[in-house]
Amino acid sequence: MRRRFKSLSSKQMATIELTPLIDMVFIILIFFIVTTSFVRETGIDVKRPESSLTKSISGSFVLISIADTGSVFVGDQLIDAQDHHMIAQALQGQGSQHIVIEADRSVPLHLFTTVQDACYRAGAERVDLATEAK
Numbered sequence: 001m002r003r004r005f006k007s008l009s010s011k012q013m014a015t016i017e018l019t020p021l022i023d024m025v026f027i028i029l030i031f032f033i034v035t036t037s038f039v040r041e042t043g044i045d046v047k048r049p050e051s052s053l054t055k056s057i058s059g060s061f062v063l064i065s066i067a068d069t070g071s072v073f074v075g076d077q078l079i080d081a082q083d084h085h086m087i088a089q090a091l092q093g094q095g096s097q098h099i100v101i102e103a104d105r106s107v108p109l110h111l112f113t114t115v116q117d118a119c120y121r122a123g124a125e126r127v128d129l130a131t132e133a134k
Contacts, residue, residue: 060096063130065103072115081118100129
């Protein structure tokens, strides 16, 4: 048996199919978009206290920030430290009963406990303090 091979003429060029490559790129892109978690941070600069027992948390939560000036923020909104009504609205909007307080390390303890009490009065089931790992 003889086999005949056709030689490619100058008009016929070998091509590489890019469709499977493009499909794989889109699948990888979708994977990274779905598995990436986004954390909404407030716009203030907070130097968190350090702890050797720092753990990462997952799920939805309301972020409350206390600046070194004593200003308290729920998201980007400035509130009073005792205003549990605004915290309750944030909890309802988030659909969660979990709050993370991001307090500057120079914040007095009485201000932190005032905000923590307001969180529990607002209906929070869990209140955590954000820290930096040592």
